[in-house]
Amino acid sequence: MTVLFGIFLLTLLVIVAIGVVRAENLFVAVMLTGIFSLLMAANFFILDAADVALTEAAIGAGISTVLLLGALALTPGQERRLRGGRWLALGVVTLTTLSVLYATFDKPRLGDPEAPVHQHVAPWYLEKTPELVGIPNVVTAVLGTFRGYDTFGEVIVVLTAGIGVLFLLGLPGVVGERKREDLESGRTYLGHHLIPQVVGHLLIPFILLFALYVQFHGEYGPGGGFQAGAIFAAGFILYALIAGEREALAIVSPRLLVTLMASGALLYGGLGVLCMLLGGSFLDYSVLASDPVAGQQWGIIIIELGVGVSVAGVLLAIYHAFAARGH
């Protein structure tokens, strides 16, 4: 039954993807991208990847749609109609699809416990996590400690991308005083629509509460800093959409946003250096407490906090950068 449901979802996924590529109205394409991400999240959930499904739902279906719409507000919403077919491109794509399809016949079938990917390091993670880290969610354990370097790198990449966007578009009040009087006049987005206004104001506290839950419950269930950061940003973006840019920036000022972006990554890296000063290696949390397992848990909580703060800061700053550019 699950298999059939999965096939149904995957077929829908392909149809939606083709719809995205074919749609000439970019607004339609962006909306289809949101549906695409939601379907993808459902697929991830069926494939036992609860953490990934949560991330994809929060980021792919939520934040990414808003950012794309923000960019569309600044660029033409209609794609120019193509003259003539793209037969060469179509040929290349068809040939490559066929050769990849041919290659899939060598893959182990879905769910095969004997597949090579399950023989390498993964059994070790599953076996050793209770003993070495002592938290139930193995995904968080691998993310936070076994592959902590990797995650640190990802946080730096996210931070770098955020800095890049701010360099390109500028953030009101921090990077240049771009059209400040426009911002002061406070163009409200949905302020004159009663239903989004009421529903939004009711929802925001719960969204933020849920973000806190996802942040601090990530060791026990699906969740962690990446998801929580995205949900936090989503809550504030919703506020900015219904109450207006100015009110949102009054609560989380641009300067605070930039501080958040940097301080999350700094907390992560700083903890790594602290571990070195305490006599361990970089990001080896065992030295943080007298009991190595407790040290690991402290380390994971702190770096997840750093990740959450950094991701929330970057996503919110990117949103404000696009929104302020439109004024």
Added chain:
Amino acid sequence: MELLGLFNYWVFAVLLMVGFYAVIAKPNMVKKLLGLSIFQAAVFLLYITMDKVEGGTAPIIQAGMVDQVFSNPLPQVLILTAIVVGISTTALGLAIVVRIFEAYGTIEEDETQRLDLEE
């Protein structure tokens, strides 16, 4: 039924190339970025497909679970972070597109190239 176990990989192959087609054939830059995110999502699907173990569940170890099979946590970790990096890089791309539009007045690639040649 045996072949249906490969269905996820077929969808991966098709999605990958649907995205790639948008990147190489569409001159509109926002459409190229959308294609790139479909391409990216296809890779995510490939990784997450590999994590599934028959009869397994999400890798969260709870008390009282005896002989429970867990799916592979490693691809999940890799893709979890990749999704967040993906949206950041897409945002960077969109920011560049916005600046290109401000400079050229168009986001169609062939037109920006023509404008470059005219200068």
